[in-house]
Amino acid sequence: MTLLSVNNISKTYRKTKKRAVSDVSFKVNAGDIVAFLGPNGAGKTTTLKIILNLVSPDKGSIFFDGKDITNNNLFLLKNTGVLLEGSKNMFWALSPMENFIYWGGQRGLSKKEAKKRGEELLKTFGLLDKKYTSITMLSRGMQQIIGICCAMIAKPRLLILDEPTLGLDLNATQIMTNSLRLLSKSGVGILITTHQLDFAQEVANKILLINHGKLVFSDSVKDSLERLNKRIIFEVAFSRTLTAKEVEKLLIYCEELKKTDKIYRLSGREKTKLTEILKMLSELPVIKIETVTRGLDEIFKYYIGRNNDD
Numbered sequence: 001m002t003l004l005s006v007n008n009i010s011k012t013y014r015k016t017k018k019r020a021v022s023d024v025s026f027k028v029n030a031g032d033i034v035a036f037l038g039p040n041g042a043g044k045t046t047t048l049k050i051i052l053n054l055v056s057p058d059k060g061s062i063f064f065d066g067k068d069i070t071n072n073n074l075f076l077l078k079n080t081g082v083l084l085e086g087s088k089n090m091f092w093a094l095s096p097m098e099n100f101i102y103w104g105g106q107r108g109l110s111k112k113e114a115k116k117r118g119e120e121l122l123k124t125f126g127l128l129d130k131k132y133t134s135i136t137m138l139s140r141g142m143q144q145i146i147g148i149c150c151a152m153i154a155k156p157r158l159l160i161l162d163e164p165t166l167g168l169d170l171n172a173t174q175i176m177t178n179s180l181r182l183l184s185k186s187g188v189g190i191l192i193t194t195h196q197l198d199f200a201q202e203v204a205n206k207i208l209l210i211n212h213g214k215l216v217f218s219d220s221v222k223d224s225l226e227r228l229n230k231r232i233i234f235e236v237a238f239s240r241t242l243t244a245k246e247v248e249k250l251l252i253y254c255e256e257l258k259k260t261d262k263i264y265r266l267s268g269r270e271k272t273k274l275t276e277i278l279k280m281l282s283e284l285p286v287i288k289i290e291t292v293t294r295g296l297d298e299i300f301k302y303y304i305g306r307n308n309d310d
């Protein structure tokens with residue numbers, strides 16, 4: 001069931017005349033975790049702001065549950081949990097519990113309901129002992145998690161998280177991954193922007209890749225990884241530089257993807273059997289061989305042309 005439908009949205013900021021988003025369309029279904037990826041300035045935040053009616057699109061529409069909500073943030077506020085720009089959606093001098101009571105109240109929860117839900121969330125994230133500690137006294141990662149708890153307080157059907165793992169250590173990121181999975185299993189649709197490709201690959205079932213305001217890639221994570229890893233890829237280290245004849249032999253069975261002196265990254269040619277490759281390698285001075293599994297970073301590099309975070 002489609003929860004959120006973004007239809008052909010475009011936005012040019014008047015001040016800078018910069019086309020931030022250009023004809024972007026995608027859907028978030030109930031239970032989806034969609035990772036929205038792209039380099040700095042690609043148009044992710046602008047897209048989220050258009051969805052949340054904080055910025056008006058020049059063109060296009062936003063549908064929630066089949067209803068046009070392009071100019072209706074009340075409907076969205078009721079059904080959506082949002083965390084924009086890290087952990088700034090809280091009263092910092094107050095404790096997590098006081099924040100939950102306030103933000104739950106804004107979403108129609110009684111004090112009792114907000115406390116109960118808040119406790120459940122703190123337990124999930126392993127932060128129950130911090131329920132009465134002022135937010136300012138918590139670590140950056142903890143503050144980030146409390147921000148997400150505030151966004152989740154009224155059990156929203158759609159959760160929009162801008163960089164949810166910013167400032168989180170490995171353990172907190174893993175807790176976040178597990179919690180988002182649990183939420184998606186209960187039917188919540190989740191849209192996340194992130195620069196952390198390994199987190200995206202681990203948590204999401206769909207990815208969207210945006211560059212210069214345009215959606216350049218959109219697919220299920222499983223299908224794209226299966227396609228990427230269809231052919232066997234491996235890295236072989238040789239004890240010496242290969243002769244031209246040996247390289248020629250190698251390239252009968254394998255395609256060269258990368259080479260650094262005595263190390264070759266190779267992929268088996270189509271229809272070549274693994275046994276043929278192994279036989280050929282057994283006649284060469286191999287000292288190390290490793291299979292390579294390709295991840296979302298390869299898709300990112302292919303479509304964006306450089307690594308993220310630069």
Ligand SMILES: Nc1ncnc2c1ncn2[C@@H]1O[C@H](COP(=O)(O)OP(=O)(O)OP(=O)(O)O)[C@@H](O)[C@H]1O
Nearest residue numbers: 013015016018020039040041042043044045046047
């Ligand atoms: N309020 C604004 N006024 C003018 N230009 C803006 C405004 N907000 C964003 N932009 C420009 O629009 C483009 C898209 O920015 P946006 O913040 O949507 O990208 P982003 O993908 O979220 O980037 P980041 O990963 O750095 O957060 C950028 O060129 C940015 O400079």
